Amino acid sequence: MAVHARVVRAALALGLTAPLLAGCFEEPSPNDAVRDFLLGWQTEDYAAAAARSDGDPAIVRKTLEDVRLQLDAASIRFSIKGISHSGDTGQAGYHAEVDLGENNPLWRYDGVLPLHLVGGEWKVRWSPSVIHPDLRPGQRLAVATVPVARKPILDRSGNPLQEETILYVAGVRPAKVKDPGKLCEELSRVTGFAQDRLLGRILSSPPQDFVALATFGRSKYAQIQDKLAAISGLQIVTDNPPVAPKSPVQVVGRVTAITAEAEQQLGGPQRAGDTIGRDGLQRAYQDQLTGSTETRIVILDDKSWRQVKELKSWPGRQNTDVRTTIDSGLQTAGDHAVAGARPTALVAVQASTGQVLAVSTSGLNQEKDALAGKFVPGTAFSIVAAHGLVSAGLNPAQRVPCSADRTVGGARFQQSGIAGLVTPTFQTDFAQGCVTALASLARRVNGERLTGSAAQFGIGSGWRLPLKSFSGSVPSAKGDAAVARVIAGQTVRVSPLDMALVAGAVDSGTWRPPVLVTSPAQPTPAAGSAPATEPQPVTIDTAVNAKLRALMRAGVVSGAARAAEVPGGDAVYGVAGQAVQTERKQRKALSWFVGWQGDVALAVVTENPDQGAAAAMAGAFFREGRPPT
Template identity: 75%
Template structure:
């Protein structure tokens, strides 16, 4: 509201000098100035003194016109005055801010003038307000709100169920005392009384005017108080707002609250809903569109429309189509169900499209997409890509010991007694930390950073929701390089690692996609994290083929064996890592791999290394025969 007042004040500051420059009686210029400036600033008494009609009637007509338009401001500019002895005609241009993010209503009008007792007066009639307004008529603003559109999965099915909203409103013609009604409603709901009243007074009297929308629980709490307000009516709106899985990705929708109304500006309308989080918030503008608005002339006696003066069709709203596969989402939800906190992200390996985001006791957006977790030996996929480019032979014997020091940094491998000397393939499949760290001299920090960039780690890709693309610290010296190879210091999200698995499977790393239509969220969401253009990256085919062999061994003979499922072969690695969280140390279990064209990352907060692979296996089995 403050912005509108300032805007009007600035307009007045520019307009008043223009009208007052050097004009005096007996010319009509001073009368024109007094009338238009009084009308513009709301000093209707001053304007009425310059009209030849009953001052009280003129004052009320000008005030009513502003109320009937629910105008945030009215500004005038003088186009010219023509004189003819004792009569004159002043042409003006009007700009009426109807608020509600609508365009300005602009029109040209005229003030017929004549001399009355030696003073110039406006010859009063309703056509002074607008050329098409006549006696027995009034202005009104007719609106047609658009219902909220749904968020859809990749097959076009809605990702939310309909839920009952209760809309409280009035038919103005049936309300004897709208000011009292709005006062009562304001006390109950907290909505500003003046905004409620202006909504009623500006609407066609025979239309149902929505004033407040309530969810089922809130309506039940207030029902008796609301029903006690005489003249208040209620309608039911079955809106598609109750989110299905993935609920935190889809987001919650609420009826607009007084606080939201004040933040957003403009009065509430029936069916007006606000996305509180998830895609419902990111795509609020597209899902709701903008209200169709018409400025009309009505007959006072019948309330019927006489003429339409201006119309704005409003911006069309549209559904948001996602890449979520509801069948795979159900499989993910079933797989993570249990007592341990878990997050699962599945993507289409060949495209980077997000197919499922499932969590248990973790947040789908904050943890699965944007969580910053220690990678542990799940990072070995990325480090091994660099080692293979440096010439490492997977068949090379690399000792796996219970304890090893590299460059002064100590590494330990639980469950190993003494020293074994398997091939690197076996070390990779078993996630042997000491074996991986021992290869620090085969690669430098720059090469590891290059591999990480090829897999999109830290590359800045985003979705309309919060995401974390990962981070890898700079490494100088053997100890620092060894720590990164072993996944110490590297931070990733489950989404980032699902994309890594997809890259190995397809041979090309691709940025994630969650929404296919519309192309981008509204500007506010874009500023908060819209998706920048990040190009896919082709990997070395020979190196990628070796990585696939290593990741197949991770399932057939390694720590990822619990991920085994019928159908196409499963590829993957398992990892165990300890992460400091809120002054506590939490054990994390990882699985990163794929089956068919579905790439998967699973994170489970558990000290059991098989926890994440077991969830992955449950997902792959539950997804049959789709994979």
């Protein structure tokens, strides 16, 4: 009963109708012969298929088996298009769908089975044309692939952000391999690649072509070099693709040779370029950088291996380079400014566009910390708080005491270093980063207005980059204590990129979402994922912004950010902030600088109790850097 059910299901897959299965045709009839031949071929029961042909059973069995190997087919399925006969001859049309695997589309074609009566029984008249109408004696099928080199990631000027590195490619020329099965068994044992996938690549490729089977980086190759050399017939060639990342290394990302684990994910030991992005933009834009391999189904002469005919081709998906907004000159300036420092992150953006120009770190990760870090901004948040306060009517010339200690709504704030000044103006408090003065203004603005100001500067707006990023968060604040903590930046969380965009907004008068890649705009989205909705630019009120600019100029001319000034250069605007961040019960003193020079807006945060430490790095950056082109 179970056997009968399997036959019925398989026959239905072949497109046979119920009357045929019910035996409405009396023998001799060609229907059963056609069904059994195609069903045996489809299910790899080659003996059953051979029994329904007039050819030598051994030859038919081997030929049908070889076809699957020559195509490295994951599956072959058939449907019957029609059967006709007259007297003792006839023919059947069939439709074939061959799954070539390796992320290729199905190869679909139509074939014909010639039929005739042999001793009162219908048989398929055997010849290579049974496999495909264009196949002749002395010929075979093969799958020819044309790998495409990985495209580069470029800076804003079109220069590659990678250098050449050496890769070792293990492969074969099938015609020179005496025992492909043994070679693949040994290579699988050494590398972990699936033996059947390796063998399928060899048997399906044109015999004279070099077939790459596995690729290794320098360190991995050094580990297994001797074992690879012991595999008879295996050849090692070197390749020098430009995949070693330049700065910013963690933003650009690293590229590695495909591993056995990646093979399982990608469907085979080969993919265009034989490389895969491990992190950064190399990973985010893997599909665009590699495209997909061009694949052709061809007929070869068995002796000369000359191509006789091309039956089908797929050009593959074209790969493209990825153009970023990184300015290599400013990137170098950023790297020099933070070199050797305590854990530090520096992000520079173009104020007029929001384009990311440089991402430099020391002891921190460029993606996880500079773009996606969640730092306490402390008094660096005074830029956003000042927007809320000025919008609520505060005059920067108003006198606001800067005391050593202040309690607001039960929350205590302490300021060291500048206590004892003659009652300063709010502008002086801002320039010096006086946290007690800032907190004391909690009753001049409510939490809703502060949240609204933060939103105008993109904080918490949910903007996205192709890499991990954080747009910031501001808690809802009710009550004087909660509002004071927000003004003082103690309960706010931001990334350095957040604050660079804040500086850019005050510089240009408009907040803009960040841009890291200009072409293609976004990586290929995952299947079923919704497209990201980017926030729109926000224009800052002109009168309010003019006061913010004056405050930030004072921060450099007479405030705690004096170290950022560049004598003889364009004016620098900014604020030096202090914060304390507690992580895993460890308190870290942070120094911030947020400001700009010309069209370059900058944020620097460093683990340093010296309030002016980040401003000094900003000054070094501005002195060496140059405007983006």
